[in-house]
Amino acid sequence: MSKKIYIISLFCICFLFPYKAVAQSTIITGIVTDSVTNEPLPYVSVFLKGPQVGVTTDDEGRFSIKTSSAFSKIIFTSLGYQGKEISVKRGGTHNLEVRLLPSTYDVKEVIVRPKRDRYKRKGNPAVDFVKNIIERRDQNSPENHDYYNYEQYDKLTLALNDFSEEQKKKWLFKKFQFIFDYVDTSEVSGKPILTVSIKEKIAENHYRKSPTSHKQQVTGIKRAGIDEMFNQESLQQFYDEVFKEVDIFGNDVTMLLTRFVSPLSNIGPAFYRYYLMDTIQVEGERCVDLA
Structure with missing residues (x-):
């Protein structure tokens, strides 16, 4: 009877030890942050070199990998950052704090030149818009x-x-x-x-x-x-003459002692080129950015 028990015990020992070696697992957790700002980095690729088992970090930069496969290193990659490889001992639980260094790129100067269309007054919505303003100029003048x-x-x-x-x-x-x-x-x-x-x-x-x-x-x-070195009254007279207040509703405007045709003058559409750049909201009112 004792002989049978010995044989069975020996069989169990030989069976369990190899199984334990094969089923040995490794758990790796941690957080990935920016090495400059210390902010957590989401969506970083984290994978094991060898079995190609991988995950991505969550919104808080955290990750967790569990594997029973053999591997040599754990690799971290993310767009805009230099990749990083870390050696981790197989087996057990490991908690890592990984800091990735931002990449630097040299971008050559790019010049974008828009295609210039021939300016036309007829059928130009900007010109039509200005003509409507001119028709109501006296009505809108303060x-x-x-x-x-x-x-x-x-x-x-x-x-x-x-x-x-x-x-x-x-x-x-x-x-x-x-x-x-x-x-x-x-x-x-x-x-x-x-x-x-x-x-x-x-x-x-x-x-x-x-x-x-x-x-x-x-x-x-x-x-x-x-200014403090000169007579303030004389200096103010000079400023008032050179930098006169502009009345956009007049037929002409004076700037730096030079008279110009007002953009809202009756001859403005024949003198200037108008462009509708954008529409904007000012205190709830729909306005037009006119150039």
């Missing part, structure tokens, strides 16, 4: 209302344009090298400029048609720069 008022904000900046390194060599600036610390970049041309004067004003304007009255109440004014 001067034809009994009363109106509005808040006005003016900002005038005077600067030396294209202020390059060559300017430093001129005798005028040799004793004032500190001013080069205030060189800025123009938002229009992208060239360096040196601001020499800034003036800001906020005012409330009130108009009455009959009897005619037009009053302006200045609620705030700020000056900085060379």
Whole structure:
């Protein structure tokens, strides 16, 4: 009887040990983050090198893989990031914190030139739109209302344009090298400029048609720069003459002491080219971006 028990026990030991070796499993969990921002990375491909078993990270950058197959490494790849391989010992449970480095790409300059169509006034919706405005110009002009008022904000900046390194060599600036610390970049041309004067004003304007009255109440004014070196009254007269307020509803407008045909003049459609760029909403009102 004891002999039979010994044989059965030996058989069980020989059977169970190989099965345990074959069924050995590995569990790998973890999180993948951006190495720069430390933010979790979703949809990163995570797969085992060898059996090609893989998953993707969830919205929080987490993943979990369970396998009983043999593998050598675990690989992480994602668009816009450098791939990464990590060696993991087979068997047991492993928790990884993986940080991927963003990739850098050198993109050559691409110039897109739109096809230029021949400008036509006949059948042009922009021209038709402007003609409708001109027909209602007197009706829409603020001067034809009994009363109106509005808040006005003016900002005038005077600067030396294209202020390059060559300017430093001129005798005028040799004793004032500190001013080069205030060189800025123009938002229009992208060239360096040196601001020499800034003036800001906020005012409330009130108009009455009959009897005619037009009053302006200045609620705030700020000056900085060379303006403070000159007589303010004379300087203001100069500004008022050079930078006159534009009345778009008139037949002509004056800018920088030069008269131009108003875009809403009767001869405007023959003088200018009009383009409907876009439609926009302003305080709930549908408006047109006209160029």
